Amino acid sequence: MGFGFLVTFAVAAAVSAIGFRKFVWFISLGYGFSVAAIGAALLVMGAAGASVTAGGPTGGLTPVTAALCVLLVVYGCRLGGFLLARERRSASYRDAMRREIKDGSGVPVPAKIATWLSCALLYACETSPVLFRLTNANGFDGATGSASDDWAAWTGLAVMIVGIALESVADHTKSAFKKDHPRRFCDVGVYRLVRCPNYLGEVLTWTGVFVSGWTAARGFWQWVAMAVGWLVITWIMFGGARRLEIRQTRNYGDDPDYRNYAAHTPILIPFAPLYSVAKLKWLVG
Template sequence: MSLAISAAVALGVALVAVCVTFAIALARRRYDTIDTFWGLGFALVAVAAFPFGTGDLWLRLLVTGLTVVWGLRLSLHLHLRNSKQPEDPRYARMVERAGARPAPRLFVRVYLVQALVLWFVSLPVLAAQHGTGIGVTGWLGVAVWLAGFGFETIGDEQLRRFRADPANRGRVLDTGLWRYTRHPNYFGDACVWWGLYLLACSTWVGAATVLSPVAMTIALAKGTGKPLLEKGLHRTRPAYAYYVERTSGFFPLPPRRAAIRRSARR
């Protein structure tokens, strides 16, 4: 019952926060405002549900703190990145397809869906706030979270520096972490949520929330993350096809040597 209360509070917070974000998006005339909200939304849900947690205090503090740190960093990064660029082309295409009145359709299909996904993905955090303690699995979760957070943060910073150099215009970043995976930030993001899930595994209810990190991983690797981004890169950067041949799409792996040799001959 206590977890159900936390889940209800989290859902209410997510819905209200998305409505506020949508109002801000209309005022800014930028529907990609939801990207900035994404990480912040998880932080808000974790903090709002914290007082309703009944589990071990140190576990509650740890899982809430890790969620807030990840969420605030991601939101700040996306805000700084997006504020210097025009509306994300993905949202521009959605507006174009929506017709004369895009606002209601985007609210339902993007903003409301994001609120529900955010709530569902947050379930391990809510369950961990009712957990019995950290334990071995919990410390393993912290290690996975740290690896993911590092991957995501370093990958984002490497990409920011690459884009900031005018000499790299039209080129493809294939050094640093980007040498081993085409999306170190997405891979790191997935690891963060698997780490938070492991922190929830001190109870069977927490372990049962496994579909939440699965859903996040699928969304990043197969859904709205990697595929949509790569579709645009294939159109705008011819060299990206060679990069795809030799570089892992998600999990970090050594570059494929045969593809490297083919690219060199070309």
Template sequence: MHPVLLSLIVSVGINAVFFAYAALRRTDVVTDLSYSLSFASVALLLAALQGATDLFRLLAAVMVILWALRLGSYLLGRILSIKVDHRFDGMRDKPLKFASFWILQALTVVIVLAPVSVVLGGAGSATLPGLSVAGLVLWAIGMAIESLADAQKSAFKKAGTPGFIRSGLWAWSRHPNYFGETLVWAGMYLYCLPMLGSAAIPSLASPLGITALLLFVSGIPLLEKAADKKFGGQAAYEAYKSSTSIFVPLPPKGTES
């Protein structure tokens, strides 16, 4: 079986089970958990089925699993604290609309994980070429940025500080965690590229897809809309919004030397 097809079966299966639970219980607690679990499960299964023992494939699997564990634990802790994910307001009582989110989530896992699936499902041993080392470094930078941004926002929330976060990485970007995530998957693509062969071009859907999703679909647009609704019209928020990059961390306007 082609590894991407196996990835599709596993991802759809996991998300179908969690969707059924979420729909029946009308809960948001398991949504992000299923997302992270799908990535980790596919990577583990493909590595186990192929008997991946060479450093190249082991590192590919470990990179995915570490990212999934870190993100999954963070998101689970957050939803257990806030209880409700307002992305799903107006969807929980509409099964077809609610299901469409889960279908998109399952397909996102397959597309984003495609280069890793191809590598883990391949035959033969592999070395660690220079391009893969560069990809590993980029992945590590992305992980560091995403993790630090999430930690800073979590600390801000726990402190009970009123308003919105605008310190740390958030002083340079309104969504630094999403920027970090795009670097993670760009790094994964570069890491896998030497072993992708004819799948190299189709696998570009991974870094390009996750970037497009976060920039234009389910990431930044929803959060910007929510922030505008909550803080719009406040002088501090409008100043922050006009002076701070929406995505790529850059010095705030007016502070460059």
């Protein structure tokens, strides 16, 4: 995978190190802002024509690779900013995080370091398809030295845009709804499509990134990096849906409106008859 992957890992490690201040930040603020920083780093590498492979200078931006990098920055800044604002403004969110995620006070330093490095590696793997499209030497547009803007690049870009838009709308919808109905579950707008549209948006975003690298990845380890990034974040999102389902059942389980909503609205996949993942204990998130 080469020098470029080490750069993205180092960037993610530097940013996500804020988790040493507050443990949950490894997977929240550190996640969003790490992705944004990686996107910015890839833009710089591409614009500078940086030498990131053993074959010499191969960097170069095409319209799609530039757009993919920009979208990583947009995605990361939006997510990180949203999580930061929610943490500062929402007492109920802070209470939920304290109950469900360790605050780090009792976590040994070696475990914190392992969490930090694992998170940084995951963030580098998630974004690796964009790196490989930016830097690989096969399937080149000879004028720029970067992978050509083919069907995988355009398809991945389109899916990524849909995912970011859906996640943004879902977060805004729920925040606005909770201001007027703080004690009711959100079942309006995109929440009529699935019960966790923000997690669906997340899955779509990273599916788009993954697809964008299909025709750019070269070799076993590049495919491993891409697949691990996509599979792990998808698993985590299903785990997040499970955690939310359990919390909502605890909070609203006595409400017949909620029971009807939960029984007829898929948990995460639109139009699929998957209404509950609460019993799937192997899911985490």
